[in-house]
Each structure stands twice: as structure tokens, then as C-alpha cells.
Amino acid sequence: MQIHVVQTGQSLFDIARIYNTTVGAISGANELPNPNNLVVGQAMVIPIVGSFYWVQSGDSLYSIARKFGINYQTLARVNGIQPTRPLTVGFKLYIPPQPKRSAETNAYVEPTGGRVAPELEQSARTAAPHLTYLAPFSFQIQRDGTLKEPPLNNFRTIASNSGAILLMAVTNLENGQFSTELGRIILTNPQLQDTLLNNIIATAKRLNFKDIHFDMEHLPRELRENYNAFLRKAKARLSAQGFLMSTALAPKTSATQAGEWYEAHDYRAHGQISDFVVIMTYEWGYSGGPAMPVSPLPQVRQVIEYALTEMPASKIMMGQNLYGYDWTLPFVPGSTARAVSPQQAIMLAADNNVPISYDTRAQAPHFDYTASNGKRHTVWFEDARSIQAKFNLIKELGLRGISYWKLGISFPQNWLLIEDNFNVVKR
Numbered sequence: 001m002q003i004h005v006v007q008t009g010q011s012l013f014d015i016a017r018i019y020n021t022t023v024g025a026i027s028g029a030n031e032l033p034n035p036n037n038l039v040v041g042q043a044m045v046i047p048i049v050g051s052f053y054w055v056q057s058g059d060s061l062y063s064i065a066r067k068f069g070i071n072y073q074t075l076a077r078v079n080g081i082q083p084t085r086p087l088t089v090g091f092k093l094y095i096p097p098q099p100k101r102s103a104e105t106n107a108y109v110e111p112t113g114g115r116v117a118p119e120l121e122q123s124a125r126t127a128a129p130h131l132t133y134l135a136p137f138s139f140q141i142q143r144d145g146t147l148k149e150p151p152l153n154n155f156r157t158i159a160s161n162s163g164a165i166l167l168m169a170v171t172n173l174e175n176g177q178f179s180t181e182l183g184r185i186i187l188t189n190p191q192l193q194d195t196l197l198n199n200i201i202a203t204a205k206r207l208n209f210k211d212i213h214f215d216m217e218h219l220p221r222e223l224r225e226n227y228n229a230f231l232r233k234a235k236a237r238l239s240a241q242g243f244l245m246s247t248a249l250a251p252k253t254s255a256t257q258a259g260e261w262y263e264a265h266d267y268r269a270h271g272q273i274s275d276f277v278v279i280m281t282y283e284w285g286y287s288g289g290p291a292m293p294v295s296p297l298p299q300v301r302q303v304i305e306y307a308l309t310e311m312p313a314s315k316i317m318m319g320q321n322l323y324g325y326d327w328t329l330p331f332v333p334g335s336t337a338r339a340v341s342p343q344q345a346i347m348l349a350a351d352n353n354v355p356i357s358y359d360t361r362a363q364a365p366h367f368d369y370t371a372s373n374g375k376r377h378t379v380w381f382e383d384a385r386s387i388q389a390k391f392n393l394i395k396e397l398g399l400r401g402i403s404y405w406k407l408g409i410s411f412p413q414n415w416l417l418i419e420d421n422f423n424v425v426k427r
Contacts, residue, residue: 001097001420002046003384005358006038019046031412033343034350041356042346043365043383045413055091068095103394103422104401106133106167106278106317109155109408116153123407124155128162130418132425133211135167137406139203140174143185145195147203156208163426167246168209170200171216178218180260187219187226197237204243210427212238213278215248219264228269235273244275251281251303251319255310271311278403279307282321287337291327291378295320296362297389304397313398320390320402322409324381341409345381356383363389384413391421401425 004015012023012035027035029047053064061083065072076083079093109124111117128134136155140148147170159166172183186192200212214234219227231247238245247270250261255268270277281300285292300318307316324345325337340348345365349356352369359366366380394402401422404414418424 001416002048002051003388004044004046005385006040006042006044008040010038012036012038015044015046019048019052021046021048029412029416031343031410033347037350039346039349039354039356041358041365041367042349043356043358043385043413045384045416047416050097051095053093053095055087055089055093057089059087059089061085061087064093069098070095097420100421100423101395102425103399104132104276104317104425105130105418105422106135106401106403107131108135108137108169108404108406110137110406111151111153114151116151116155117408120408121153121155121158123409125158127404127407127415128158128164130415130424131159131162131164132401132427133167134159134164135169135213138169138171138173138215139200141170141172141182141186141196143182145186145192145199147196147199149203152207160208165210165427166208167211167213168200168204168207169213169215169248172218178216180218180220183216183219183223183227187216187223187230193230193233197234200234201237201241201243205241209243211244211246211275213246213248217248217250218260220260221263224264224266227264228266228273231270231273245273246276246278246317247274248278248280249307251279251299253302253306267307267310271307271315274315276315276317276400277307277311278317278319279303280319280405282319282405285325285380287325287339288335290331291325291329291337291380293359293362293364293366293380294324294382295390296359296364297386297393298361300390301393304393304399308397314400316399317401317403318390318394318399320387320404321382322404322406322411322414324379326377326379329376329378340379340381341411342381342383342413343410345379348379358385382411382414384417387411387414387417388421391417395421 016023030044062072065075073083136150172179174182235245249265252262281303282295285294323339326340327337349367354367354369356365356367364386365383368378
């Protein structure tokens, strides 16, 4: 599989010739929204076996082989050249596919308005073959220990048909917000906890969920040990019934990080208690804040490297956004950026005839444009390059896998690259 970045003057036909493939194969794999109006800087996945590399200044066969994790003599043999042959800049080398490691994947799917839209169900159907877990969001805790269930429609059948298992996301959401008071009511009342766990177990058995996933947020520091104690109780009850148990964690960089979203999330305790955790490594750039990458790689790395001091890599699922944002400039506090899919971002760039740039430090694409009303905009989003950078980090640090927030957003390159990088675990 090859990632290609469109250069000035290139057409889809030109790109197909470079890789000895067809326009239809490239357009279909990427579900290109702009096949006849490619954007300079647009990244696409070329569906070929292996990849190609063009020699750059300072390269040697040995350094290239190290870059791709292959023996240099093997690389020479595959390309029909002598291992000692000097390489000229621009020489085209074929890189054979490398062995893949196993990884687990999860994706949340969030019905809105009390219904599952057909497009959302289709998104789950498309993604499920690439998933270990499918997580309808969410089962909301009620103040009496009962659960408010989300609409499920055909999610159970979709998961079953593709070998994914259902992950039951249990939250302290109330009236659309994570509720500190609801968290306090549950986490300080052992009788209510028992009622809640009874209801979770009965619901999970009835609906065939296999993992119980606690996503309790906006809890104050004084509930930290209460939350830990509840998770220990839940783990004992759930394990006895044959369920996995996982938790969601805010993106911390130290055990003492202050803030209402962080202080009650004890990385060490969650790592000890849970079968795995999902760390929400996204939303640095968010709808209510100034324009910046949603999940810049240095910040993601910092969070994961801290997590590795508290728990084993085999328990860490790295969170990943499937969306970007379109901000109106200048940023005004209280304003809201518009969420866009990678495909929508590409069309915005194409419609406004602006190139896509790539921030190599953040590992994120972005562009600016001026709307018809004269307002300036900045868009940060995800593409094949940014997602490959995250996959490289997962492999480098030996993590359990990746968890996506959330389905319903078109990003076909992501699923192509998942299969190219990993053997997705099916439980």
C-alpha cells in the first residue's frame, strides 16, 4: 500500500501510470470526492502490494532498508541490483510488504435524536470488518441505578456478522453532559452500585455485549478513590460472569495533573483493574477553542509515554479522532468550529482552489480559505499521512491498539491502512 501526495499539475491518470494501476482502482479505494479536480497536497492511498520509494540525497541502500525494516541484501535482490551499487537521486525502489503485527481496534457509534440514521448504520457496517469491538454510545446511568439504553437497530447483527464483539459504553451522561452530581450519587452509595451492576449484567446478557466499558467523566478529585473502589467491585462481579471490563481515560501527562477532567482518573489503578483502557488522545483542537490540530503527534506521544509509566502497553488503546474542524477566523471565545470529515475537508480545499499543507511536527494536514462571505477560515483534519503516523506510534510503543471516536464520518483511507498495518484481532 502506498501513500501518494498530489503534486502540482498531476492528474489521476498521471498518478495511476506512476504505480502501474488504474484510475478506477485509485478513485474507488479512496472514494475520491474530487477525481477530476485533485488538490495539491491531497493524500491518497494507492492500492498496490508493497510500495515504492524514490531515492533522496544522502540515502544509501542500507539506510533505506533500515527505514523500512528490511534487510538491505533482500532489498537489493528484490530490485535486481547489486548491494554495493551506488544509488542515484530519484531512483525508484520497490519495497515489499512487511509482516504485520496483531492489534485490537474499537469504534464508538453514537446515534442522535433517539434513532439510528441509515447513514450511521451503513458506516458501522463498513467499519465492522476492521474492528475488534463496536461500541454503541452510550448506556446512561440513571440516579436509581437503572440504565437508559441507546437505540441499537441492527448493530448487534452487524457486529456478529463481521466477527466484532459489542462493547457496552456506560456513562454518567445526564441531559447531554457528563454529570458530576450523578457520579457522586453512584460512587458514594454501595447499594446503588449493586443495583447498577445488577442492571448492567442483566442488560449485557440480554443484548449480547461482551465488554463493559466505564466512561465516567467530570469527576472531582475527592471521588478518585471512590471510582477506583467501584471499578474493583465491578471487575470482580463482571469477571465472575465472563465479561471483559475496560475504562476510558482523559489524556493526562502526569499523575498530579490538575483539572476537572483529569484528577479522578487514576492511570495506575485503571491499569491494574481493567482488562484494557481507552485513552482519549484527541481534542487538543476542539470545536470551542482556537484553531489547531485535533490530535497532534507530540502531544499524543507525551500522554502515551506517561501512561506507559503506569500500566503495560498491552492494556493501552490509543484514542483517535476521525474528524477535523473548520474554524472561522479570527477565533472569538464562545464561537464554535464546524466538524468536517476528511472527505469534506478535501472538497472544501478543491472548491476554494487552495492547496493542502502538512505540518510535519504535528503530523496533520491543514489549509486556509476565504468563504464567499469574505470570512477567513482554517481547517485542520486527518488524512492518510496523519493516520499512518499514529499507526507507526502504536507499533513503536507496542500498544494494544486504537479506538476511534466516532463512526458516521467518511475516511476510507483509514480502513485501508488499518488492514495494511495490522492483523485486526477478532475475539
